[in-house]
Every structure is written in C-alpha cells, then in structure tokens.
Amino acid sequence: MMQLADGNINAAVELYLSQMPEESNLPSRSGDVLPPIPPTSGVLVNENFHQTYSTRQQNVSLRNFAAEAVEYRNALTGNGRPNSDKPTTLERLFRPPLELMYRGSWESARREAESRNRWLLVNVQDPQQFACQVLNRDVWSCSAIRDLIENNFIFWQVMQNTTDGQRFTNYYNVHFFPHIAIIDPRTGKSYY
Known part of the structure; x- marks a missing residue:
C-alpha cells in the first residue's frame, strides 16, 4: 500500500480503508453517535399479588409460649389450675407490640407509609422460633x-405462616426468623 501511495502514509491509509467492505462492525468514522434508547415505563411487579396467592385472610396467630409453659409446668407438678382469661406475667412479657403495629395487609401498610411519608419497618416472625x-x-x-x-416508621409485624407473611418471605427471599427489614414504600426496595 505504501508503494501505491508513493510513501504518503495518509494516502496509504485512505487507500486501505477504501478497499474495506461497506458493511462493517466498526463504528462510524464520521463521529456520529447512536441515538439513545428511548425510555420505557411499566410495572415490573404488580403491587397486588392476589393473582398469585390466595386472598383468604388468615388470623395472625402467635404461639403462646407463656401458656405452654404454664401447661407444661402444671402437667409436671399435677397442678390442675383452671385456665383463666387473665394473662400471666409470661404472656405479658412475650406479647407482640400491638400498640405499635399497623393492622392491615401488606398493600395497605405500604400505602399508609407512603401517605404519611414514613419508612415501612417490617418484622416477619415464625411462631415456632x-x-x-x-x-x-x-x-x-x-x-x-x-x-x-412511632416517630419515623409504620411498623408491620406479620407471621410467616400467613398469606401476607408467605408473600413477603417469597418476594424478599427470607429464610431466617425473626426477619427485620426497612422498606421504601414508594419502590418496595428493602434496606436491611
């Protein structure tokens, strides 16, 4: 090529490039930049998971360790103390924080947190743990x-064996309990 261009490097390069096929994977030499990919918007995950999971509401049940301890102690000692509706000291010690808890579904807890401009604090519990x-x-x-x-969060405590608990643990890939997560209610992103 240099002989054909009489030793002129620029002419040799131009001659070489002119012999290249028209269609090439090389970027355009004219300095053009590909146009940006147009933005798209849409729902990645439907906020309402009821199509996937049963809409049947289950009662949130907590394993009552205090009552079990009393029954176990009574069985061992033979004390047949009649059960009373008055909570024992152990029941009061281990009870969930009902006055802090948001009582409602996952979707309504997210809406409440978003409307009050607060983070969503989620606690998933296993009654067997x-x-x-x-x-x-x-x-x-x-x-x-x-x-x-009380000042910064909407607190949502759920048992992992309920419909909402199963949805949460499946979606956020939760395997160990208790599980605590801070959720951005606008995006659903978990900040653990």
Whole structure:
C-alpha cells in the first residue's frame, strides 16, 4: 500500500480503508453517535399479588409460649389450675407490640407509609422460633426503640405462616426468623 501511495502514509491509509467492505462492525468514522434508547415505563411487579396467592385472610396467630409453659409446668407438678382469661406475667412479657403495629395487609401498610411519608419497618416472625418471642420482649418493649418507631416508621409485624407473611418471605427471599427489614414504600426496595 505504501508503494501505491508513493510513501504518503495518509494516502496509504485512505487507500486501505477504501478497499474495506461497506458493511462493517466498526463504528462510524464520521463521529456520529447512536441515538439513545428511548425510555420505557411499566410495572415490573404488580403491587397486588392476589393473582398469585390466595386472598383468604388468615388470623395472625402467635404461639403462646407463656401458656405452654404454664401447661407444661402444671402437667409436671399435677397442678390442675383452671385456665383463666387473665394473662400471666409470661404472656405479658412475650406479647407482640400491638400498640405499635399497623393492622392491615401488606398493600395497605405500604400505602399508609407512603401517605404519611414514613419508612415501612417490617418484622416477619415464625411462631415456632423462640427468638421471635424474645424480640417482642427485649427489643419492641424498649422505650427508646418505641419512640423511634412511632416517630419515623409504620411498623408491620406479620407471621410467616400467613398469606401476607408467605408473600413477603417469597418476594424478599427470607429464610431466617425473626426477619427485620426497612422498606421504601414508594419502590418496595428493602434496606436491611
């Protein structure tokens, strides 16, 4: 090529490039930039998962460790104390923080948090795990934590064996309990 261009490097390069096929994977030499990909918008995940899961509401049931302890103790000692509706000290210690909890579905908790411009604090519990009951006793009963939650969060506690609990654990891939997550109610993103 250099001989054909009489030693002129620029002419040799032009001659070489002129022999290249028209269609090439090389970027355009004219400096043109491909136009940007147009933005698209749409729903990635439908906010309402009722198409996937049963809409049947299950009662939120907590395993009553205090009552089980009393029954176990009575069985061992033979004390047949009649059951009373008055809660025992153990029941009061391990009870969930009902006054902090938002009572409603996952969707309504998200809407409430978004409308009040607050984060959504989610606690998923397994009634078979004693650590979940300890969380109720030691963490949610602390006055400093209660104040923090009341002023900054919508607190939604759910049992993993309920419909909402199963939906949450499947969607956010939760395997260990108790599980605590902070959720942005606008996007649904979990900040653990």
